[in-house]
Amino acid sequence: MKYEESKEEHGDVDGNDMDISKNSKLHKALEALNDEDIQKLMEEGDEEESAFSEEHNQKMQQMIGEQLGPEAAKRMQAIQKLREADRNDKASNKHNSGKSHHVYPRMKKVVAAVLAFVLLFTVTMSTEAFRLPIVNFIMNVQKEFMAVNVEATETSEKSVEARKTIENVYTLGKTIEGYDLVLEDIADMYVLREYQNKEQDTYKFFQKSQTWNSFYDAEGTDYEMIETIYDNTMLSELNDMYYLVWTYDGYMFEISGSLTLEELIMLAESLTLEKNIEE
Amino acid sequence: MKKKLICLFLCVTLLLTMSSSIYANEIEDNDEYAEEEYAMEGTPSLARWSNVAAISAGLSISSGKATTGFNVQGYSKVTKIVVYTYYQKKVNGSWENLNYVINSKAADYIVASNSSSSGIIKGYTYRARLSIYAYVGTVYEHITVYSNTVSY
Numbered sequence: 001m002k003y004e005e006s007k008e009e010h011g012d013v014d015g016n017d018m019d020i021s022k023n024s025k026l027h028k029a030l031e032a033l034n035d036e037d038i039q040k041l042m043e044e045g046d047e048e049e050s051a052f053s054e055e056h057n058q059k060m061q062q063m064i065g066e067q068l069g070p071e072a073a074k075r076m077q078a079i080q081k082l083r084e085a086d087r088n089d090k091a092s093n094k095h096n097s098g099k100s101h102h103v104y105p106r107m108k109k110v111v112a113a114v115l116a117f118v119l120l121f122t123v124t125m126s127t128e129a130f131r132l133p134i135v136n137f138i139m140n141v142q143k144e145f146m147a148v149n150v151e152a153t154e155t156s157e158k159s160v161e162a163r164k165t166i167e168n169v170y171t172l173g174k175t176i177e178g179y180d181l182v183l184e185d186i187a188d189m190y191v192l193r194e195y196q197n198k199e200q201d202t203y204k205f206f207q208k209s210q211t212w213n214s215f216y217d218a219e220g221t222d223y224e225m226i227e228t229i230y231d232n233t234m235l236s237e238l239n240d241m242y243y244l245v246w247t248y249d250g251y252m253f254e255i256s257g258s259l260t261l262e263e264l265i266m267l268a269e270s271l272t273l274e275k276n277i278e279e
Numbered sequence: 280m281k282k283k284l285i286c287l288f289l290c291v292t293l294l295l296t297m298s299s300s301i302y303a304n305e306i307e308d309n310d311e312y313a314e315e316e317y318a319m320e321g322t323p324s325l326a327r328w329s330n331v332a333a334i335s336a337g338l339s340i341s342s343g344k345a346t347t348g349f350n351v352q353g354y355s356k357v358t359k360i361v362v363y364t365y366y367q368k369k370v371n372g373s374w375e376n377l378n379y380v381i382n383s384k385a386a387d388y389i390v391a392s393n394s395s396s397s398g399i400i401k402g403y404t405y406r407a408r409l410s411i412y413a414y415v416g417t418v419y420e421h422i423t424v425y426s427n428t429v430s431y
Binding site: 118119206 | 289292293328331332333334335336337338339341346347348350352354388390392394424425426427
């Protein structure tokens with residue numbers, strides 16, 4: 001009995017045996033609907049890509065026609081057609097999206113080019129013959145920008161070979177006024193003398209084999225070749241500190257300190273042979 | 280299916296080639312320097328040549344004895360310099376460590392000379408690898424340079 005009452009008010013799920021009286025709740029609800037509400041209901045239905053059967057739609061149309069008149073039924077039919085067309089468009093787009101070369105042809109080419117480059121790079125980099133020159137090039141560029149490497153492989157005096165150890169000990173014949181010798185270190189490979197004044201300013205005189213590698217901070221350094229009595233003399237300025245470097249007798253000499261250019265040249269040109277260790 | 284196979288092939292190729300690159304890089308220098316890295320106190324700085332102004336390094340070999348010399352001039356802010364000198368021999372295209380010496384000085388300048396006879400035999404090429412740590416307080420920067428090479 002209860003079941004039959006329920007059937008009378010709402011009809012069955014498929015809309016069969018629909019007998020809606022003028023006073024029924026459904027009739028009142030349908031009467032309260034306007035076009036906007038119908039449209040809204042249709043749009044809400046779009047969220048889930050569901051569709052009623054053709055048979056159901058016809059019954060719905062018939063029901064609305066009976067209850068609200070033929071005009072409302074036509075509107076309903078038009079809305080359904082629009083909705084169906086929209087659904088077909090979406091399905092068509094979904095199908096095309098699978099063929100990305102129609103939509104993003106350039107992107108695919110770019111991705112392919114990047115992949116090819118990465119593959120080529122890694123393959124060549126794994127081959128020693130390719131990898132080593134590239135790595136060396138990168139290292140050299142890095143060194144070039146960070147440090148200056150002075151490799152004095154040959155002497156300007158063609159008759160004199162680069163000396164490997166200290167055989168001739170040189171000293172500076174002159175000193176800057178106010179400075180005294182505070183440190184003297186004569187080793188197999190170098191000679192170091194340090195001079196200091198009362199304000200504890202210092203300058204250093206360094207003698208080493210011409211075969212040594214020398215590295216200087218490249219970022220804050222200015223270099224220039226200057227004229228002295230020696231063939232190759234390089235002056236570098238680094239944070240208010242000067243380095244004067246020259247070659248002579250198979251050795252590389254260096255004076256460093258906060259001195260003027262005139263003082264540096266005066267000291268360099270006072271170079272004197274102090275003793276010959278071999279003798 | 281075809282796309283998946285191509286992707287798989289690309290991934291395997293990339294993996295193989297990149298891993299072989301790492302292997303190739305390792306044979307440059309067979310030695311490890313973990314000991315000095317562990318021994319270093321303080322905080323490493325990523326900067327290079329911000330504490331050090333100039334470095335010189337030389338190597339000579341005579342009568343089976345290798346002698347190295349170096350000087351490091353730091354900027355006035357430098358408080359300590361530590362230098363590891365590695366004697367290296369070239370064997371089958373890669374450099375092997377023979378011996379090493381540590382010199383350290385709490386100053387902005389260091390000069391030193393060291394000698395070693397360990398592993399020095401005729402018919403090989405040698406060099407010195409200098410690993411330099413220049414401290415400003417507890418922060419240090421690390422620079423590696425190499426001496427001239429000597430064919431003995």
